[in-house]
Amino acid sequence: MKLAPELHSLLLELATAERAVNQPDRVSPEQQELDKLIADRARMADAASSAQLALGDMELEILRIQEDERKLKKRELDDKRQLSAETDPERRKDLEHDRYAAKSRIADLLSELKEAHNEISALRNNVDVHGARLDELDRKIELAKRAAESAPTPEAPKDPAELRVQLPADVLSLFDDVSAATYNGRMCGGCFLQLPPSERAEVEAVPADELATCPNCGTILIR
Template sequence: MKADPAVQRQLLELAKVDAELSRVAHRRRTLPEIAEIDAGEKTVREKRDALVSVETAASDLDREIARQEKEIESVRAREDRDRKLLESGSVGAKQMTDIEHELQTLARRRTALEDDLLELMERREALDLDAQRTGAEVDKATAEVAAATGRRDEAVKDLDTTQARRDEDRGKLVPRFPEPLLKLYTRTLEHKGIGAALLRARRCGACQLELDRNTIAEIKAQPADEVVQCENCGAILVRTLESGL
């Protein structure tokens, strides 16, 4: 393939623009905030699950406390009834002794129930603290995700700006190249990542391979308007005075 050496040299400008576009695309995929947001969202989910567990345990315990209080209430009601019976003076001596016994039993039972209730309430308090702590952790993780999302959006905005500028540069450059040359460049760019590079000091500017004596001699023998490609990476080798030929 043949192309005006001046046009070939302009391929270097296009290659520079494409290299920056490729850096932008790579950066877009590998922004550290992306991993940060993923990890943060995972933490938020885990903390929310933990909070739901604590809240479920708390409402289970609330039901248990209510049952316990009801039970204590019924013991207390029975004690009141017994006491009223005793005070009424309407019971005989034998029944009186029985009621006094029952009152003692009821008092022991109530004390045991009240001790249990106290323990339940202590556990409930601990769950409250746990819920507060976990809730704060959910808030913290949520805020971290929001901050990382903000930073990512800023970075993406910058990348969008750079990309728009380089796309514009590219739009201006592309019409300068004849169709077959552009096709060759594009194919190499797509397959190898670099479409054209400077041959500098006998080294391919794309793959950095130093060309051997024979290859250099072959390139040297080609007329200036011949399009030469690196035999290693396929990039179009643009020859200038720096090429060391």
């Protein structure tokens, strides 16, 4: 299909303009990076909050264990005092049994307490790590904000209708079917495939006043 060489680039402009119309919320790369960092920080803040809650729960668990241990030690001491004055065999038997149960439970609690202290150390480290990551993200966000504020405003896209009136109807019909993309002498900008030598020769053999298309995807290639 013939088209004056000076109008070939117009097809590429039209493809770019129509993509922009279909994606109206254009933002600069700097703003995209800022948005990504803000989303990352929100996820990190959630993780940090969960880590802090886990630490708080473990601190409460340690307090519970310590309080249970204190009560049991008092019970064991009370049993010991009563045994020193008790003469009734049955009563002494009950006191000895209770004292043994208290001492056994105290041993279990000490084991639980040791495990809890080991775990709380890891939890505190986890909280510190999340805090450091939040600080680092805050630093990056501040830098990204400055970059986004100083970035140039993206140019408004051209009106596709203004471009379309400059092109013949038969060319527009083909364009509407396959669109247009750049060709750098090796790769199609539509399907992003590198053409083999035989297909490159086929494309390059098309006269300058005719439209070449990609042998793979059919996209109009702007040479």
